[in-house]
């Protein structure tokens with residue numbers, strides 16, 4: 173299957189001569205180059221976080237993916253088809269049916285209830301009244317607002333309003349969600365709740381999610397992969413663990429300074445390549461067996477409580493190696 177979203181050498185300059193080459197854009201004093209030569213692929217079913225500081229080009233990138241901004245150079249492909257080949261109607265249909273947006277400050281209609289707000293996108297898409305209310309109600313229940321369907325926005329907290337925004341996108345059931353700093357305005361505890369909710373939703377129903385964030389902790393927590401942006405350039409795009417262990421340039425390592433390695437490293441990355449015991453028997457009921465994908469912060473209490481090294485196995489349950497409390501301590505003190 174084609175990647176749902178692919179960018180090939182994409183540039184976006186605000187101002188500057190149309191048709192200018194990359195070198196001309198970079199040299200031109202009246203061109204503001206927001207995105208420079210970005211190539212990436214978003215895979216079906218992943219949470220793909222675009223992370224960077226303010227002004228690094230994240231929102232411009234997202235708006236090129238849904239066709240709101242046209243690249244100065246390069247190609248954006250959606251499901252294998254270049255976006256510039258979509259006519260207006262197709263672009264509208266893409267935004268309505270295939271890609272839902274969730275913004276930071278989600279504009280809710282003050283005079284409408286949570287239910288009517290969540291149903292709004294479906295209303296615009298022409299879904300019949302009863303059907304759209306049923307779908308909106310289901311989505312609100314899923315985000316924990318089943319008891320607040322008839323409240324108006326001013327009767328909801330900021331976190332609840334953001335849940336209505338998420339429910340509006342979920343009610344669509346579109347395969348791709350574009351989330352622009354969707355949780356950034358929330359206070360830290362509610363923000364962590366929303367991140368958990370998103371991960372739960374993702375376990376139930378794998379959508380392709382492009383999530384913009386300027387917060388590395390958030391990116392590490394929710395991202396299957398992270399695209400790190402700086403000054404319009406893509407520094408590196410990979411799992412948090414690879415960015416942390418093998419930064420492509422010093423700027424990447426700089427981003428990860430101060431990040432807790434236990435929240436980034438997995439058991440698979442640190443396991444000793446030897447079995448936990450000499451006569452290792454995978455069926456031994458007394459042996460602790462953990463997945464290689466488990467993060468150290470989750471594994472630590474289990475490894476510490478086990479009597480002896482624990483076995484680490486891969487996806488197909490084959491033995492990768494073993495980990496003891498000492499292995500973890502060594503990895504964390506590096």
Ligand SMILES: Nc1ncnc2c1ncn2[C@@H]1O[C@H](COP(=O)(O)OP(=O)(O)OP(=O)(O)O)[C@@H](O)[C@H]1O
Nearest residue numbers: 186204206224225226227228229230231232233386
């Ligand atoms: N319409 C525009 N006209 C001129 N310059 C723009 C426009 N939109 C964005 N820019 C510039 O492009 C650069 C990238 O902006 P963009 O909004 O994509 O960054 P961002 O990473 O999303 O930042 P933030 O996190 O602050 O939203 C910035 O220097 C910005 O000033």
